[in-house]
Amino acid sequence: MARDLKTTAAPWVPEAHKLPLLREAAPSCRGCDLYQHATQVVFGEGPSDAKVVMVGEQPGDEEDRKGHPFVGPAGRLLSRAMHDASLDREKVYVTNAVKHFKFLERGKRRIHAKPSGMEISACKPWLEAELDAIEPELIVCLGATAAQSLMGGTFRITAQRGKFFPHPWAKQIVATIHPSAILRMPERYDEEYALFVKDLELIAAHLRELERAS
Numbered sequence: 001m002a003r004d005l006k007t008t009a010a011p012w013v014p015e016a017h018k019l020p021l022l023r024e025a026a027p028s029c030r031g032c033d034l035y036q037h038a039t040q041v042v043f044g045e046g047p048s049d050a051k052v053v054m055v056g057e058q059p060g061d062e063e064d065r066k067g068h069p070f071v072g073p074a075g076r077l078l079s080r081a082m083h084d085a086s087l088d089r090e091k092v093y094v095t096n097a098v099k100h101f102k103f104l105e106r107g108k109r110r111i112h113a114k115p116s117g118m119e120i121s122a123c124k125p126w127l128e129a130e131l132d133a134i135e136p137e138l139i140v141c142l143g144a145t146a147a148q149s150l151m152g153g154t155f156r157i158t159a160q161r162g163k164f165f166p167h168p169w170a171k172q173i174v175a176t177i178h179p180s181a182i183l184r185m186p187e188r189y190d191e192e193y194a195l196f197v198k199d200l201e202l203i204a205a206h207l208r209e210l211e212r213a214s
């Protein structure tokens with residue numbers, strides 16, 4: 001019970017929600033046990049005035065080694081899909097619901113392990129502080145972990161993918177699949193990639209509408 005009470009990043013999150021301060025403080029976080037085996041914290045990156053924040057699940061193996069989000073295979077797929085959907089990645093802030101890599105060791109390989117509800121909840125103060133600092137027009141959840149972190153445990157990508165909802169941390173929030181899910185379906189890659197690009201095109205169009213209305 002005592003461990004549960006301590007499982008939160010809140011004591012390590014600076015009161016002033018400024019991105020440089022948050023980024024500087026994040027490596028010292030001991031809000032859950034994931035820092036113990038990861039190489040380093042992987043904080044969000046992108047412009048502080050980004051209109052769109054994309055939230056993934058957690059850093060992957062390559063992100064953990066390099067210290068940057070979405071630079072591995074899923075990140076490269078995301079960049080290509082954004083380009084195909086005419087969404088400028090340079091203008092988007094990208095981050096994860098959980099800031100340390102969780103994995104299982106299989107010989108020399110490190111296999112992605114899904115973060116638990118407790119770890120997602122523990123790390124949420126960092127995500128909320130990033131969103132508070134940026135005040136985006138639109139939050140895009142990539143995958144169920146990000147969606148459930150920001151929209152509750154009952155949210156289902158299969159039922160609510162591509163639907164826009166109001167949200168306390170942005171004008172709207174929407175969810176689609178995580179690009180790593182497409183990489184795990186080689187037999188349906190073309191079909192799933194096309195659906196992903198279509199989601200991103202809808203997001204680009206919706207963003208234009210939000211900007212026109214503001």
Ligand code: SF4
Binds near residue numbers: 009031
């Ligand atoms: S995963 Fe999040 S809460 Fe856990 S130690 Fe890392 S930054 Fe802190």
